[in-house]
Amino acid sequence: MGRSVAAMLAVVTVALVTSPLIVKAHTARQVAPSVATAASLARTSVSTSAAGTSAMAAAPMGALRDSSVLVAALQQLAAASGATVGVTVVELGGSDPLSWSLDGGAVFTAASTYKLVALMMEAQNIASGSTDPNGLVCYQDSDYEAGWFDDYAPGECFTRNELASRAAQQSDNTAGHMLVRDVGGVAALNAWAASVGTTDSAFSDPNTTTAADLAVLWTAEANGRLGGASAQAWLYPLLTGTTTEAGVPAGVPAGSTVVHKTGAIDAVENDAALVTTGPDGAYVLVVMTDGLGGAAGWELIAGMSAAVGQIEASRVG
Numbered sequence: 001m002g003r004s005v006a007a008m009l010a011v012v013t014v015a016l017v018t019s020p021l022i023v024k025a026h027t028a029r030q031v032a033p034s035v036a037t038a039a040s041l042a043r044t045s046v047s048t049s050a051a052g053t054s055a056m057a058a059a060p061m062g063a064l065r066d067s068s069v070l071v072a073a074l075q076q077l078a079a080a081s082g083a084t085v086g087v088t089v090v091e092l093g094g095s096d097p098l099s100w101s102l103d104g105g106a107v108f109t110a111a112s113t114y115k116l117v118a119l120m121m122e123a124q125n126i127a128s129g130s131t132d133p134n135g136l137v138c139y140q141d142s143d144y145e146a147g148w149f150d151d152y153a154p155g156e157c158f159t160r161n162e163l164a165s166r167a168a169q170q171s172d173n174t175a176g177h178m179l180v181r182d183v184g185g186v187a188a189l190n191a192w193a194a195s196v197g198t199t200d201s202a203f204s205d206p207n208t209t210t211a212a213d214l215a216v217l218w219t220a221e222a223n224g225r226l227g228g229a230s231a232q233a234w235l236y237p238l239l240t241g242t243t244t245e246a247g248v249p250a251g252v253p254a255g256s257t258v259v260h261k262t263g264a265i266d267a268v269e270n271d272a273a274l275v276t277t278g279p280d281g282a283y284v285l286v287v288m289t290d291g292l293g294g295a296a297g298w299e300l301i302a303g304m305s306a307a308v309g310q311i312e313a314s315r316v317g
Contacts, residue, residue, distance in 0.1 A: 067100050070311050074102050074304055081300045083291040084108075088215040089308055092222055093281010094315050104212035107200055108288040111263025112171045113214060113272050114203040116239075117193050118179040119168055119261070120217060120226055122160060123235040125183070127227030133161045133234065137182045139174070147173035148243075168238035171262065180204055196220050211286040214272040218284040222274055235259075236276075246298035247271035248285055251305025269297030273305075280315035283308075 078085040088104035091097035125131040136157040144152060148170035158166075158175075160182065166175035180189055186204045193201055197220065198213035220226050221235070239259045248271045249258040260273035272286045285308055287301045 065096055065098055067098055067311075070307065071100065071102055073307050077300065077303050077307065078102070081289075081292060081296070083289045083297070083300060085290075085300070085304075086211040086286075086288040087304060088211040088284070088286045090215050090219050090284040091278075091281070091312075092219070092283055093278065096315075097281075099215075101212055101215075104215070104286075105200060105210050106288070107208050107210055108270065108290055109263075109265060109268045110201070110203055110207045110209040111265040111268050111270055112173075112176065113209060113261055113263040113270050114189070114207055115167045115171065115176040115179065115263075116214070116261035116272055117189055117203050117217065118176065118183055119164055119235060119238065120221055120231075121183040121189065121192055122164060122179060123221075123231035124227035126160070126234055127230035131160065131182075133164075134159045137163055137178050139178065140181070143174050143177040143181065145173035145177060147171070147175075149174065164238055168261065169242050171242070171244065193217065196226070209288075211272075211288045214270075214286045214288075215284045218272060218274045218286070222276075222282055222284065244298075246295070247301035248273040248275070248287065248305040250298070250302035251307075252309050264297070267291050267293035267297070269293070269301060271301050271305075275312075279313045283312060 086103045086106040088101040090099040126133050138157040139152045149172050163175040166172040197216040201209040201213045236259045244262045257276045263270040268290050270288045276282045289297050
């Protein structure tokens with residue numbers, strides 16, 4: 001991790017460890033003004049500071065936790081980096097789960113995170129039996145975009161399993177385009193995402209999204225709404241141990257399982273993740289960044305992942 005991000009993370013860690021959020025993580029308290037509360041996982045967002053901080057919270061009434069310290073900590077990391085950042089967290093386990101965002105509604109270039117939507121659609125179709133994972137999808141010239149693999153030619157056909165592995169593990173661009181075409185094209189991709197609950201995304205073309213929208217998709221997947229266990233059994237291994245593990249996975253404890261899809265282009269690095277082995281249950285973490293590029297972007301995402309991990313660890317014990 002770069003010196004600037006590492007140094008700021010050290011300061012943030014001290015602040016978190018000594019804060020009431022850590023010391024009294026299981027004590028019911030009044031939620032700070034920067035958090036909007038709800039009795040379910042309804043998406044509620046409010047803007048609460050001159051910097052445009054927004055936060056979402058959802059928890060059983062009477063069991064509310066203060067997330068303002070964590071929001072402030074992530075603000076510090078973002079400010080120190082100089083990047084534009086959007087973060088959304090959805091806790092899926094434990095007795096008092098929260099959902100909140102730091103500028104989670106800000107629109108970013110989606111980069112390769114659009115492939116997550118196509119992969120989720122394929123997983124749902126395979127789980128329902130409407131498509132065969134070993135069925136063939138044949139290459140067309142319009143599918144091509146330079147990427148990891150370069151063995152495409154007119155008439156060449158690949159199984160859905162092969163294309164999904166390429167799009168998920170190596171984030172191959174041509175495979176991603178072939179999957180989008182296979183699920184019905186860009187319009188179908190976005191109509192499906194909207195039916196799940198996204199509100200501010202235009203995946204693939206012009207390819208924009210928000211941390212909050214990607215978190216909505218992961219939450220639906222994790223809760224079994226998109227094909228249940230059968231879909232998860234096909235999807236999760238594809239998105240685990242990928243060629244790009246420098247973001248969210250780099251910030252969680254060794255041995256944790258992170259199912260995720262990254263996206264990177266120019267100065268944009270994004271990571272949309274489901275951490276299935278959180279200390280108090282699974283949680284979704286989506287971090288979108290713009291303005292750094294390369295290793296610095298991944299270091300920032302890893303630092304934010306570590307800060308969120310501190311809070312998740314405080315929920316047990």
